Amino acid sequence: MAAGSGHVEVLEKLWNWAKELQIKPEELRHAVWLSKGKFDQTAWHMAAGGGHVEILEKLWDFAKELQVNPEELRNQVWVSKDSSGKTAWHMAAGEGHVELLEKLWDWAKELQLIPEELRNQVWLSKDNFGKTAWHKGARGGHVEVLEKLWDWAKLLQVEPEELQYQVLLSKDESGNTAWLMAARGSHVKLLEKLWNLAKELQLTPQNLRDQVWCSKGMSGDPAWLMAARGGQVKLLQKLWDWAKELQLTQQELMDQVWSSKVKSGETAWLLAAR
Numbered sequence: 001m002a003a004g005s006g007h008v009e010v011l012e013k014l015w016n017w018a019k020e021l022q023i024k025p026e027e028l029r030h031a032v033w034l035s036k037g038k039f040d041q042t043a044w045h046m047a048a049g050g051g052h053v054e055i056l057e058k059l060w061d062f063a064k065e066l067q068v069n070p071e072e073l074r075n076q077v078w079v080s081k082d083s084s085g086k087t088a089w090h091m092a093a094g095e096g097h098v099e100l101l102e103k104l105w106d107w108a109k110e111l112q113l114i115p116e117e118l119r120n121q122v123w124l125s126k127d128n129f130g131k132t133a134w135h136k137g138a139r140g141g142h143v144e145v146l147e148k149l150w151d152w153a154k155l156l157q158v159e160p161e162e163l164q165y166q167v168l169l170s171k172d173e174s175g176n177t178a179w180l181m182a183a184r185g186s187h188v189k190l191l192e193k194l195w196n197l198a199k200e201l202q203l204t205p206q207n208l209r210d211q212v213w214c215s216k217g218m219s220g221d222p223a224w225l226m227a228a229r230g231g232q233v234k235l236l237q238k239l240w241d242w243a244k245e246l247q248l249t250q251q252e253l254m255d256q257v258w259s260s261k262v263k264s265g266e267t268a269w270l271l272a273a274r
Contacts, residue, residue, distance in 0.1 A: 008054050015062060029066045032059065033076060040083040044076050048088035048104075051097035060107065074111050077104065078121050085128035089121055094136035098144050105152065119156045122149065123166060130173035134166055138178035138194070141187030150197065164201045168194060168211045176217035183223035186232045191223075195242060209246050212239065213256060220263045224256050228268035 018028055036042055047055035063073060081087050092100040108118055126132050137145035153163060171177055182190045198208055216222050227235040243253060261267050266274070 008052075008058055011055065011058055025066055029063075029068060032062050032066065033068060033072070040081075042076065042080060044080070044088055045082050045086070045091060048097070048100060049091040049095060051092065051095055051100050053097075053100050053103055056100065056103060070111060074113065077107050077111065078113065078117075081127070085126070087121070087125060087127075089125070090127055090131070090133055090136055093133035093142070093145050093149070094140055096137070096140055096142035096145055098142075098148055101145065101148055115156055118152075119158060122152050122156065123158060123162075126172075130171070132166065132170065134170070135172055135176075135178055135181060138187070138190060139181040139185060141182065141185050141190050143187075143190050143193050146190065146193055160201060164203060164207075167197050167201060168203065168207070171217075174218040177211065177215060179211050180215060180217045180223060180226075183226045183235065186227070186230050186235055188232075188235050188238055191235070191238065205246055208242075209248065212242050212246065213248065213252070222256065222260065225260060225262050225268055225271065228271045229262070231272065 015032075018031075023031075032043065034042065037046070041049075044056065044059055047059065063076075078087065078089065086094075089101070089104055091097075092104065105122075108121075113121075122133065124132065131139070134146065134149055137149060150167075153166075158166075168177060168179055176184075179191065179194055182194065195212070198211070203211075212223065214222060221229070224236070224239055227239060240257075243256075248256075257268065259267065262271065
């Protein structure tokens with residue numbers, strides 16, 4: 001509880017009392033580092049989800065004092081998942097905790113994770129719902145998180161084809177891409193970021209057209225209808241501008257803007273009227 005709530009002084013007190021009570025190092029190690037609460041979350045997970053950098057620093061110091069071996073440190077810091085398959089990295093990305101992501105990155109370097117391990121955790125690791133850290137940052141509208149993930153991917157020399165796939169094409173278990181997640185949340189600035197990255201990656205006009213204008217998740221709704229349903233005029237204008245830039249034909253525009261329907265049968269016009 002103290003870890004998840006960010007109570008550093010409480011953790012320090014508990015640690016000191018444990019030492020005073022002469023609790024064995026193995027028991028301390030288990031309590032500090034391995035014990036799990038609700039949803040199979042360790043203190044490390046809880047602190048990461050709450051963005052509590054100072055708590056993680058304390059837990060790291062305690063682990064070093066307990067002489068936790070590097071393999072176990074690597075597992076807790078980077079690999080360990082809760083019951084929904086989320087690592088500390090996923091949690092920090094989903095909540096927009098950039099400073100905490102930077103700290104985890106620094107510890108990964110200190111633990112001497114090889115580039116392949118880092119690439120798998122930073123870029124490819126998924127939770128039980130098929131969401132990567134990239135998806136989670138997009139879903140929350142966290143532009144700075146995506147910028148950091150992009151910078152680290154470049155440092156790790158991720159191949160352009162893999163970057164293209166992750167940035168716009170990769171889907172979670174519900175069939176949603178980062179683009180659709182951002183559109184559903186009406187995160188216009190994040191969509192602008194994805195658009196610019198797609199241009200930097202030199203996605204073909206057809207790929208861009210498919211993702212920006214035509215792609216649908218499991219709900220069956222493209223970004224245009226999501227924006228209409230939410231009354232998001234600014235987002236609709238952005239989608240319109242990108243459609244014009246992609247030189248969609250008059251018929252393609254009419255099909256999406258005027259004729260396309262959600263599963264229950266409403267057009268953008270009816271969704272906006274509702």
